[in-house]
Amino acid sequence: MIASPYLLYLGAATDPLAVKTARGVAEWRPDRCLGQIRLPGATVSLNLPDLTIERAAAQGAKTLIIGEANAGGVLSPAAIPVVLAALEAGLDVASGLHQRLGEVPAIREAAQRLGRTLTDVREPPADLIVGKGVPRPGLRLLTVGTDCSVGKMYSSLAIEREMRSRGLAADFRATGQTGILITGDGVPVDAVIADFISGAVERVSPARDDGGWDVIEGQGSLFHPSYAGVTLGLIHGAQPDALVLCHEPGRPHMRGVPGHPVPDLATCLERNLEAARLTNPDVIAVGVALNTSAMGAQAALDLCARVSDQLGLPCQDPVAHGTHLIVDRLVSCFATQTSAASAGR
Amino acid sequence: MIASPYLLYLGAATDPLAVKTARGVAEWRPDRCLGQIRLPGATVSLNLPDLTIERAAAQGAKTLIIGEANAGGVLSPAAIPVVLAALEAGLDVASGLHQRLGEVPAIREAAQRLGRTLTDVREPPADLIVGKGVPRPGLRLLTVGTDCSVGKMYSSLAIEREMRSRGLAADFRATGQTGILITGDGVPVDAVIADFISGAVERVSPARDDGGWDVIEGQGSLFHPSYAGVTLGLIHGAQPDALVLCHEPGRPHMRGVPGHPVPDLATCLERNLEAARLTNPDVIAVGVALNTSAMGAQAALDLCARVSDQLGLPCQDPVAHGTHLIVDRLVSCFATQTSAASAGR
Numbered sequence: 037m038i039a040s041p042y043l044l045y046l047g048a049a050t051d052p053l054a055v056k057t058a059r060g061v062a063e064w065r066p067d068r069c070l071g072q073i074r075l076p077g078a079t080v081s082l083n084l085p086d087l088t089i090e091r092a093a094a095q096g097a098k099t100l101i102i103g104e105a106n107a108g109g110v111l112s113p114a115a116i117p118v119v120l121a122a123l124e125a126g127l128d129v130a131s132g133l134h135q136r137l138g139e140v141p142a143i144r145e146a147a148q149r150l151g152r153t154l155t156d157v158r159e160p161p162a163d164l165i166v167g168k169g170v171p172r173p174g175l176r177l178l179t180v181g182t183d184c185s186v187g188k189m190y191s192s193l194a195i196e197r198e199m200r201s202r203g204l205a206a207d208f209r210a211t212g213q214t215g216i217l218i219t220g221d222g223v224p225v226d227a228v229i230a231d232f233i234s235g236a237v238e239r240v241s242p243a244r245d246d247g248g249w250d251v252i253e254g255q256g257s258l259f260h261p262s263y264a265g266v267t268l269g270l271i272h273g274a275q276p277d278a279l280v281l282c283h284e285p286g287r288p289h290m291r292g293v294p295g296h297p298v299p300d301l302a303t304c305l306e307r308n309l310e311a312a313r314l315t316n317p318d319v320i321a322v323g324v325a326l327n328t329s330a331m332g333a334q335a336a337l338d339l340c341a342r343v344s345d346q347l348g349l350p351c352q353d354p355v356a357h358g359t360h361l362i363v364d365r366l367v368s369c370f371a372t373q374t375s376a377a378s379a380g381r
Numbered sequence: 382m383i384a385s386p387y388l389l390y391l392g393a394a395t396d397p398l399a400v401k402t403a404r405g406v407a408e409w410r411p412d413r414c415l416g417q418i419r420l421p422g423a424t425v426s427l428n429l430p431d432l433t434i435e436r437a438a439a440q441g442a443k444t445l446i447i448g449e450a451n452a453g454g455v456l457s458p459a460a461i462p463v464v465l466a467a468l469e470a471g472l473d474v475a476s477g478l479h480q481r482l483g484e485v486p487a488i489r490e491a492a493q494r495l496g497r498t499l500t501d502v503r504e505p506p507a508d509l510i511v512g513k514g515v516p517r518p519g520l521r522l523l524t525v526g527t528d529c530s531v532g533k534m535y536s537s538l539a540i541e542r543e544m545r546s547r548g549l550a551a552d553f554r555a556t557g558q559t560g561i562l563i564t565g566d567g568v569p570v571d572a573v574i575a576d577f578i579s580g581a582v583e584r585v586s587p588a589r590d591d592g593g594w595d596v597i598e599g600q601g602s603l604f605h606p607s608y609a610g611v612t613l614g615l616i617h618g619a620q621p622d623a624l625v626l627c628h629e630p631g632r633p634h635m636r637g638v639p640g641h642p643v644p645d646l647a648t649c650l651e652r653n654l655e656a657a658r659l660t661n662p663d664v665i666a667v668g669v670a671l672n673t674s675a676m677g678a679q680a681a682l683d684l685c686a687r688v689s690d691q692l693g694l695p696c697q698d699p700v701a702h703g704t705h706l707i708v709d710r711l712v713s714c715f716a717t718q719t720s721a722a723s724a725g726r
Contacts, residue, residue: 168638169638229572230575314604
């Protein structure tokens with residue numbers, strides 16, 4: 037677990053995409069975000085209080101989150117003194133970069149000397165084991181997608197929020213770096229040894245018997261020639277009871293691989309169900325989540341209606357429309373198994 | 382590349398399965414195997430000359446292969462002095478164990494001091510990249526299976542041998558530890574970072590334009606809940622033109638996972654073709670390889686005939702019957718593309 041509250045480091049970012057990770061944390065866990073720290077020249081803001089390390093520490097910040105990403109996934113030189121100051125001030129540090137924090141000798145030495153925790157969320161646990169496919173108790177919803185980066189994490193978090201707003205027990209289970217930083221827990225499934233993919237997901241979403249749901253963040257796509265292995269192992273490890281298919285209309289080809297067309301929704305859904313049946317023969321689809329951010333409002337509603345008719349499933353844009361129809365379907369399909377959250381959740 | 386000829390270390394093995402890796406090397410690359418070295422108490426032999434380190438070195442041995450495996454995949458204490466003596470005598474050392482040779486300080490230091498190469502075939506290359514699915518020139522056959530350990534490596538090697546015996550250019554491409562030790566090259570696909578599975582296979586079997594075939598060793602099964610992610614990424618990276626389905630009749634369930642039934646051959650083959658079409662829409666099946674070692678000879682022939690009728694494909698046990706019918710089919714389906722090996726191969 038990454039201790040909160042967080043101080044989000046944005047560096048000297050001038051490109052909103054460069055702080056995507058920090059934005060995800062600020063958007064989905066505002067209660068854990070005390071403030072942001074920026075360097076001179078930064079033009080991007082997450083609309084959090086600008087704090088110094090000293091002020092953040094005085095206000096109780098527990099972890100500095102490196103929320104700035106760059107092409108190589110390395111820690112920028114300008115970030116190092118900020119990290120060192122945070123360690124000196126009593127904060128832990130967490131990062132989703134490829135480069136491990138401890139690879140910088142000064143950071144490693146300061147953390148050791150001061151007894152602080154460095155968390156590289158891209159570093160998988162060392163003690164993973166192969167998945168076994170043994171049926172485990174619990175209710176699990178998994179988001180799957182036609183492609184990478186079509187909104188699986190956002191949809192999963194939106195479904196968790198909608199379920200919790202109804203008093204249902206639901207827990208987002210993170211499988212990627214941003215999701216792990218948002219939730220403070222999880223396993224970066226794309227970074228584990230190939231033999232352990234399904235085992236990693238069995239660990240991310242262990243058996244539960246409280247009638248609550250694990251809402252598992254999907255990764256990649258069965259139709260992506262780079263990453264489909266990760267996706268299939270994730271599906272098998274998840275043993276999902278319910279799938280939600282995520283899609284962004286209008287892509288000319290699969291992300292990063294021109295020449296590979298995006299699959300049609302019906303075929304994609306059927307393949308995902310087929311794959312999921314290996315470890316849960318009773319899996320069903322409960323909805324489709326579209327990212328319609330590039331479309332007009334009416335066109336988005338029309339498209340959702342058409343997809344809903346075509347597939348016989350509720351279809352919504354989680355950002356524009358919410359996920360209430362999808363959760364309605366989930367609850368009605370699993371009415372006898374689903375429990376309200378216990379008091380005090 | 383692992384330098385040959387090899388001296389195979391069998392330890393004090395009393396169980397033939399404990400020297401499975403060495404046996405694979407001795408069976409498939411006898412020309413590279415100078416001899417074996419055993420400790421007192423060993424009852425298993427590969428019918429190679431018993432040599433001391435000194436005699437093997439004098440005869441030109443280049444690499445000591447650790448051919449003994451145990452449950453934990455660690456180097457046994459008794460092997461360490463043998464490894465050190467081999468390094469002193471001028472040999473490199475290669476191992477397929479989980480434990481890296483260099484984790485033993487005395488071995489690491491001796492290798493550094495003497496300038497010898499330690500090869501851990503379970504260690505994937507550090508510079509792998511994600512696969513891209515870009516169509517590449519060349520002809521590729523991939524073995525796939527209903528389950529793990531049904532004979533994919535053996536079948537691949539047998540097909541390579543049959544093709545070479547006809548003067549066709551064919552190269553086995555190893556994706557597992559025993560295959561890598563046999564061929565001296567390859568990538569252990571189950572040990573790479575999950576994001577790099579298909580990229581690793583694109584590297585194992587790069588573009589070629591000589592009209593020859595890469596015969597790629599498959600791993601796992603799309604129907605194995607532990608390893609299917611590895612299998613799918615391998616299929617996508619391989620971009621196979623031809624599949625051979627491998628199967629061992631009579632298994633009560635998928636290996637290591639009671640409760641998971643073995644798929645029927647027709648369903649299994651169709652799913653593998655479906656998966657392979659993502660990166661090669663023209664992929665076809667050219668045969669079925671059965672491991673009938675547990676059956677009587679007539680029952681095996683009858684079963685092959687039935688499977689052949691059912692699937693419309695040649696079906697043979699590569700050990701009992703060879704692979705000539707499968708290679709006949711391959712050659713007839715790809716007659717215009719397949720070339721004879723160039724002179725001097």
